[in-house]
Amino acid sequence: MAVISVEQKINLKPKQGIVKKNLAWLGLLPFILFCGAFELLPMGFMLVGSFLDTKKGTFTLSNYQDALTKPFYLNAFLNSIYVSLITAGVGTILGGLIAYSALTSRRSWVRSGVITLSNVTANFAGVPLAFAFVATLGSTGLVSVFLEKSMGIDFFSKESNLYKFGGLCLVYIYFQLPLMVLLITPALKGLRREWHEAAASLGASIWQYWRHIGLPVLFPALAASFVLLMANAFGAYATVYALAQGYINLTPIQIGFLINGDVALNTGLANALATLMIVLMAGMLFAYQQLNKRSRRWIR
Amino acid sequence: MRKITQFRPGGSLVLVLFAVYMLVPLLATLNFSLTLGENYTTVAYEKLLRNEALFEALWHSLLLATLTVLGSLILTLPTLYWVQLKLPQAKPLLEFFTLLPFIVPPIVMALGLIRIYSSGPFPITGTPQILVFSYMMVSLPFMFRAIDNALQSIDTHTLTEAAQSLGAGTFTTLRYIIIPNILPGIVSGSLLVFSSALAEFALANLLVGSAWTTFPVFVSNVGRADGRQAAALAVISFVITWLVSITILWSANRAPGQNNISLNR
Structure with a gap:
């Protein structure tokens, strides 16, 4: 196959090659048009709209001023960041532990059971999940009533803490945990038993093995999973x-409120909030790339 | 070899707690949907089954998911084949486009989509069309990854050259040589796209809403009014998710190296 392509390269006159190459780009036209119409154009409108006054259509920075100084919107941002940091952190650590415990289990049904359970529950999110938690931990939810009647804990039933920040974290962790199990399992499978044995035969303790071999090898996968979980929680709406x-x-x-609803329509402000969200996400992704570059250098 | 004991700090306990955390809400919801006070009742399910809007919404979602899969395949498959064959240098550009829906949450995309497609030459906001297109966009990463992985695992060049030396055109090669060879990847990607389209809520609610109700929007509307029906709908949604996930797992087992993760937020 290599021979054929080399011959082809020699046989083609350079000029012909360039024409063919340019024509080949035409084949990408449908894909590029689609992505332009449904990715770039909406993002462009959003970016431009964030600098426009909603009523007058003139250039303004007031949308960003509102988004970053009005406590109402600033708090929303902070809450979003907290909920994604907390649930991604808990998800990464506990999900990693769960995946590790499952993989090292001697019983094969435990291993496949955890993977199957994770697959199903990772896809069970959004509106139905919220309703499931209302039925479980809402004020008349089964578990809250049970906790109150049998143990006298009325953490959920009276105050309905489910609808506060902590409750939201519990719900988000419900889909973050299984997602983490699925994300980290391939990397954990890549940890060779031989490394552990080699380290042990050189006298390394379990702590030393994890500190110097296990965690550094896993680090890129852990960091990538954390970023994905954060993005997952940060953009969650349903x-x-x-x-x-x-x-x-x-x-x-x-x-959602600003474009569809109860507050007077203010698309300019909505655009500014959305742009700031993307800037934050891009920042996270950039930080992850930098981190990844550094860790790769160490592994090699 | 097995003598080196694996380090498992409370491994079994961790797994038991995980199972409890994952299963208790499901069982509690099932129980909640079937009880009224102290009594067992199926009234919530009976009400739902008598509601024609439920079946309409389910039909809408199934249709939408099917069209999204077809659209996504038509867009992704020939493009990736073409790039693999003729334009490998265009790959980073395509990867950028498939990364965007990961970075940009659907709620953010909804903003721009409403602006562009509410008026002007393509006023499709409020119609199913906008959902098909935006779901194709949102699920592009899943389809792209699955098909790209599958194409990388076969020798596209040699297969194509062999087919063409026998006189096959590009379409014939794609239809009779390439597609059969990467079928497991196609099935795997299609199922991921299907399941994410079936469960999507944010775009359906903001772009179309009650003008053409999808199943998740129906769940939200009905569930807000009646807690017991909300629980019943959560159970029904879970059964649907379970069926789709099992199918995905089954197909992923037949296509080694394929992903089985999609995001429904």
Whole structure:
């Protein structure tokens, strides 16, 4: 095959080659047009709209000023960042532990059971998940009533803490945990038993093995999973919309309000909030890339 | 070899707690949907089954998911084949486009989409069309990854050259040589796209809403009014998710190296 392509390269006159190459780009036209119409154009409108006064259509920075100084919107941002940091952190650590415990289990049904359970529950998110938690931990939810009757704990039933920040974290962790199990399992499978044995035969303790071999090898996968979980929680809309619209102030909910709803329509502000969200996400991705570059250098 | 004991700090306990955390809400919801006070009742399910809007919404979602898969395949498959064959240098550009929907949450995309497609030459906001297109965009990463992985695992050049030396055109090669060879990847990607389109809520609610109700929007509307029906709908959604996930797992087992993760937020 290599021979054929080399011959082809020799046989083609350079000029012909260039014409063919340019024609080949035409084949990408449908894909590029689609992505232009449904990715770039919406983002362009959003970016431009964030600098326009909603009523007058003139250039303004007031949308960003509102987004970054009005406590209402600033709090939404902070809440969004906290909920994604916390649930991604808990998800990464506990999810990693769960995946590790499952993989090292001697019983094969435990291993396949955890993977199957994770696959199903990772896809069970959004509105139905919110309703499931209302039925479980809402004020008349089964578990809250049970906790109150049998142990006298009325953490959920009276105050309905489900609709506050902590409750939201519990719901988000429900889909973050299984997602983490699925994300980290391939990397954990890559940890060779021989490395552990080699380290042990050189006298390394379990702590030393994890400190110097296990965790450094896993680091890129752990960091990537953390970033993905954070993005997952940061952009989540359906779950919090169905669970506690109006109780918990998050940026995606604010954007939804501003374009569809109860507050007077202010698309300029919504665009500014959305742009800031993307800037944050891009920042996270950039930080991850830098981190990854550094860790790769160490592994080699 | 097995003598080196694996380090498992409370491994079994961790797994038991995980199972409890994952299963208790499901069982509690099932129980909640079937009880009224102290009594067992199926009234919530009976009400739902008598509601024609439920079946309409389910039909809408199934249609939408199917069209999204077809559209996504038509867009992604020939493009990736073409790039693999003729334009490998265009790959980073395509990867950029498939990364964007990961970085940009659907709620943010909804903003721009409403602006562009509410008026002007393509006023499709409020119609199913906008959902098909935006779901194709949102699920592009899943389809792209699955098909790209599958194409990388076969020798596209040699297969194509062999087919063409026998006189096959590009379409014939794609239809009879390439597609059969990467079928497991196609099935795997299609199922991921299907399941994410079936469960999507943010775009359906903001771009179309009650003008053409999808199943998740129906769940939200009905569930807000009646807690017991909300629980019943959560159970029904879970059964649907479970069926789709099992199918995905089954197909991923037949296509080694394929992903089985999609994001439904």
